[in-house]
Amino acid sequence: MTKPLLELKNLWGGYPPIPVFRDVSLTLQTGETVGLFGPNGHGKTTLLRTIAGLQDPWDGGVYFEGQRLNEEGAMRARTSAHVNYDLFRRRRIRAVDAVKAGLIYVMQGNLLFPEMTVEEVLAIAPVAAQGRPGVAEMRARLDDLFPRLAERKTSKIRYLSGGERQMVSIAVGLLAMPRLLMLDEPTLGLSPKLRRELSVAVHKIRETGVPLIVVDQNLEFLTSLVDRLILFDHGAITHELPAAEMPDHATLMRMMFGEGAA
Amino acid sequence: MSFDTFMFVLTSGVLLGGLYALLATGLAVVWTTLQVFNFAHGTFVALGAYIAWQVAQTTTGALGYLFATAISMIAMFGIGFALHFILIKPFEKTNNVVLLAVITTLAGATIIENAILLGWGPRDKQITPPITGVIEVFGANINLFDLVILGVSLLALAALAVFLKISRIGRSMRAVAQNREAAELMGLNVSMLFAVTLGLAAAAAALAGIFVGSLRFMAPTFGNDPLMKALVVVILGGVARFSSPIYAAFVVGIAEAFSTFFLGLYWTPAVLFAMMIAVLLVKPEGLFGHRSKTL
Numbered sequence: 001m002t003k004p005l006l007e008l009k010n011l012w013g014g015y016p017p018i019p020v021f022r023d024v025s026l027t028l029q030t031g032e033t034v035g036l037f038g039p040n041g042h043g044k045t046t047l048l049r050t051i052a053g054l055q056d057p058w059d060g061g062v063y064f065e066g067q068r069l070n071e072e073g074a075m076r077a078r079t080s081a082h083v084n085y086d087l088f089r090r091r092r093i094r095a096v097d098a099v100k101a102g103l104i105y106v107m108q109g110n111l112l113f114p115e116m117t118v119e120e121v122l123a124i125a126p127v128a129a130q131g132r133p134g135v136a137e138m139r140a141r142l143d144d145l146f147p148r149l150a151e152r153k154t155s156k157i158r159y160l161s162g163g164e165r166q167m168v169s170i171a172v173g174l175l176a177m178p179r180l181l182m183l184d185e186p187t188l189g190l191s192p193k194l195r196r197e198l199s200v201a202v203h204k205i206r207e208t209g210v211p212l213i214v215v216d217q218n219l220e221f222l223t224s225l226v227d228r229l230i231l232f233d234h235g236a237i238t239h240e241l242p243a244a245e246m247p248d249h250a251t252l253m254r255m256m257f258g259e260g261a262a
Numbered sequence: 263m264s265f266d267t268f269m270f271v272l273t274s275g276v277l278l279g280g281l282y283a284l285l286a287t288g289l290a291v292v293w294t295t296l297q298v299f300n301f302a303h304g305t306f307v308a309l310g311a312y313i314a315w316q317v318a319q320t321t322t323g324a325l326g327y328l329f330a331t332a333i334s335m336i337a338m339f340g341i342g343f344a345l346h347f348i349l350i351k352p353f354e355k356t357n358n359v360v361l362l363a364v365i366t367t368l369a370g371a372t373i374i375e376n377a378i379l380l381g382w383g384p385r386d387k388q389i390t391p392p393i394t395g396v397i398e399v400f401g402a403n404i405n406l407f408d409l410v411i412l413g414v415s416l417l418a419l420a421a422l423a424v425f426l427k428i429s430r431i432g433r434s435m436r437a438v439a440q441n442r443e444a445a446e447l448m449g450l451n452v453s454m455l456f457a458v459t460l461g462l463a464a465a466a467a468a469l470a471g472i473f474v475g476s477l478r479f480m481a482p483t484f485g486n487d488p489l490m491k492a493l494v495v496v497i498l499g500g501v502a503r504f505s506s507p508i509y510a511a512f513v514v515g516i517a518e519a520f521s522t523f524f525l526g527l528y529w530t531p532a533v534l535f536a537m538m539i540a541v542l543l544v545k546p547e548g549l550f551g552h553r554s555k556t557l
Contacts, residue, residue, distance in 0.1 A: 054443055099449035107447065113440040116433070124433045128449025176449060 003066040005030045005180055005211055006051075006103070011060035012074075013050040014235075019058065020046040021235035028180070028213070033206050035222040036215040037252075038232030044215045045108055047232075048182050052105030053095035062093060064103050065179070069093045099128040102179030108215075109188060110169040114158035118149055118168055121157065125175035132177045141208075142171050145201045163194030167201070174205070181205070182213040187221060199225075219249055231256060269402030271523045272516065277408045279515025280415035284470040285488050286495035286507040287419055288463030294501050295439040295459045298350060298363035303467055304489030305374040308482060310338045310468020311475035312382050315389050324392035331472050335465040342464025345370060346457040354453075378482040386479035389472060411473045418469055422462065423504050435459055490531075491518070494538045500548020509550050 006028040014020035021043035028034055036044050049055045051062055051069075059074040070093045098105075113121055122142075126135045143150050146167040157165060166186055173181055186202060187195045199221050206212055206225060216222050222229060223246040231239040233256055241247065247255065285307065292300045314334035321329055349370045353362040395406045426432035438445040438455045446452055471485065478484075491514060499510025514534060521533040541549060 052447060054446070095446035096449055096451055099447065105447055107444065110444055111441055112444050113437045115440055116436060120433050121437070124430055124437060124450075125448060127430075127434070172448060 002030070004028060004063075005032070005065060006213075007061075007063040008051070009061040009063070011047070011050070011062060012058040013046060013055060014043075014058065015046075015055075019235065021050075021232075023060070024235075024237060026230070026237065028211065031209060031211055032228065033212045033214070033226045035226035035229045036213060036232055037217075037219065037222055037229060038256075040217075042232055043235040044232050045184055048105055048184055048213070048215065051093070051098070052103070052182065053093035053098045054105075056091040057093070058091075064098070064101050067101070069098060069101075069103075096128075099176055102177065103182075104128075104173045104176050104178035104180070105182045106169045106173045106184060106186070108184035109162075110165065112157045112165060112168060112172070115156055117154050117156055118160070119153045121168060122149075122171060122175065125172040126177075129175065129177035134177055135175065138174055138177065142174065145174075145204055146171060148197075161194070162188075163190045163198060166190070166198060170198075170201070170205075174210075178210055180211045180213065182215075184215050185217065186214070187216055187218050195221075219252065223247075266402055267523075269400060269404075271519045273399075273402065273404050273408065275516035275519030276512065277412055277515070278518055279512035280412040281470050281473055281488070282491055282495050282515050283419060283508040283511035284415045284466050285492040286499070286511050287422065287504070288466040289489075289492050290496050290501045290507045291422075292460055292463045293496065295435060296346075296350060296363075296456050298360055299367070300460070300463065301364060301367040301489070302345065302349070302371040302374065303463065303492065304485035304487075305371045305378075306338060306342065306464040306467035307471035307474065307485035307488055308378055308480065309341070309374055309471070309485075310334050310464070311389065311471035311480050311484075312378055312387075312482075313337050313468070314472045315387055315475060315480070316382075318389050327389070327392035327476075330389070331469065334468050334472060338464040338468035339461040341461075343457045343461035345464075346453070346460045350456070350460075351453055375482050375485075382482070384482065386481055387475070388479050389476040391476040407476070411477075415470070415473070418466065419508060422466070426504065431455070431458060491534070494534050496548075497538050498541050498549055500551020502547065502551035506548060506550035510548070513549070 004027045006026070008024055008026040011024045012019055012022055024047060038044055046055065050057050056075065057070050061072070062069045071091055075091060122139070129135050148164055149167055149171060152160060152164060157168065160168065170183065170186065183202065186198055190198065195218070202212070202214070203225060212225075214222060214225060227243050229241045229246060230237055231241070231252075239255060285303070289300065289303050292298070292303070311334075314330040317330035317333045318326055321327075349366040350359075350363050353359050353366065356362060391407050393407045393410055396403045397406055397409070398404070426436055434445070434450050435455050435458065437448070438450060438452055442452060470488065471480075474480070474484070474488065495510045495514050496507050498514060499506040499508075501507065514537075517537065518530055518534060521530045525533065
């Protein structure tokens with residue numbers, strides 16, 4: 001059996017002292033696209049931020065292609081009033097290592113670099129992918145994926161609309177030559193037109209075989225995209241649904257909130 | 263006030279402005295990128311000047327001066343680079359890193375200052391200026407060396423601006439300054455870029471220090487005064503753009519020259535700080551700033 005692409009083993013995390021997600025275990029095979037769905041404020045983003053190396057995991061393990069990314073062992077509770085032992089230990093996954101391995105996270109509502117132009121940002125984006133082939137082709141493909149960006153090449157990021165900014169974020173992620181791309185609410189707060197444009201682009205990315213983890217609140221978009229839908233509730237995985245069992249909105253509400261919720 | 267005197271005061275103000283611009287830009291770049299205030303910046307000035315003086319002892323002439331300047335700037339880049347890992351990096355994880363960095367950079371400043379005192383002694387030194395001579399501009403006599411200093415300072419700033427704008431490392435530095443998390447997710451090596459930033463600031467400070475050391479006498483503590491002025495400049499001008507502290511530097515330099523002429527040396531700091539306070543009250547983001555804090 002081949003090694004899974006991403007494996008989370010009993011992962012805990014949050015903002016001390018509040019745990020946000022608890023005991024999350026998840027396996028993702030190469031070539032698979034997974035959707036994460038759940039109410040706001042229930043830990044989806046925190047989970048992805050932890051995997052990407054922006055926050056400390058509290059306990060458990062993150063494995064990418066069989067390699068452990070985080071340090072072993074649970075976060076120690078503060079054992080003395082004066083010494084915080086975790087200050088001296090590096091619990092966090094090194095974001096640079098994660099990115100170099102090809103684990104790319106596209107932040108939710110990413111503000112990117114407000115004072116830089118689209119061109120400048122895309123020029124430094126492939127820094128993580130250096131030495132890996134395909135960057136040039138990927139750059140060429142971006143014009144096809146996001147024709148809008150070619151028009152706005154010389155604009156500063158701060159003058160872009162939310163949708164365009166999201167496109168730059170995804171483009172930056174793609175230029176890092178991802179082996180797994182984690183998209184956090186790519187359609188958040190967008191107009192229907194831009195949302196359609198973006199979902200077309202995400203579908204195209206999926207067709208090229210890049211494995212995806214997509215968090216989104218738009219159920220239609222998610223169910224049409226993913227091989228497996230994971231329901232996330234109160235910081236834990238409650239259901240895993242294969243493609244054949246994609247629920248419609250009403251069934252989903254019933255599953256998550258009980259009878260009569262829809 | 264005769265025209266001659268006016269021109270003399272103005273040119274000395276512009277010269278001061280060029281030096282302050284060099285210093286303040288280093289300070290501002292570190293502040294916007296690392297988000298900490300570097301109190302060791304003043305001792306970078308002194309250490310850079312002393313290193314250049316040491317090298318200049320073995321050489322002569324304009325070429326020797328150039329050589330000493332180059333060696334000093336390279337050495338200071340290395341020292342600034344290393345100091346990031348000693349003074350700032352270890353405290354990054356704590357949430358009050360800004361306060362801690364104030365203390366650690368002050369500590370670094372004290373250590374460097376006393377190291378200079380130990381190594382070179384307290385006696386005043388001067389780097390021999392490589393160029394002498396006077397030229398006449400609009401009927402006023404201007405030292406050629408002053409003109410060269412101003413030109414080189416502006417050239418160095420322009421080079422830094424172009425570096426930030428065009429080179430991959432420069433662009434990455436700006437990216438880290440504008441959004442650290444997004445830069446990390448892009449795979450940029452944040453602490454390395456921070457170290458490069460501090461190194462560049464130290465090299466710029468060294469250049470300013472060498473110039474000051476050739477115009478006046480240098481003592482181990484002679485970086486403190488320029489640091490204070492640079493602080494006034496950064497607050498006065500804001501850090502919104504690369505150019506904001508540069509404009510402010512010329513404002514402060516010229517204001518200082520005229521206030522020294524009319525009010526005397528002792529009242530000048532008071533005038534500058536009064537200007538700073540006025541700006542803080544009226545336009546806290548700085549004369550040439552807006553609210554965003556980036557390069």
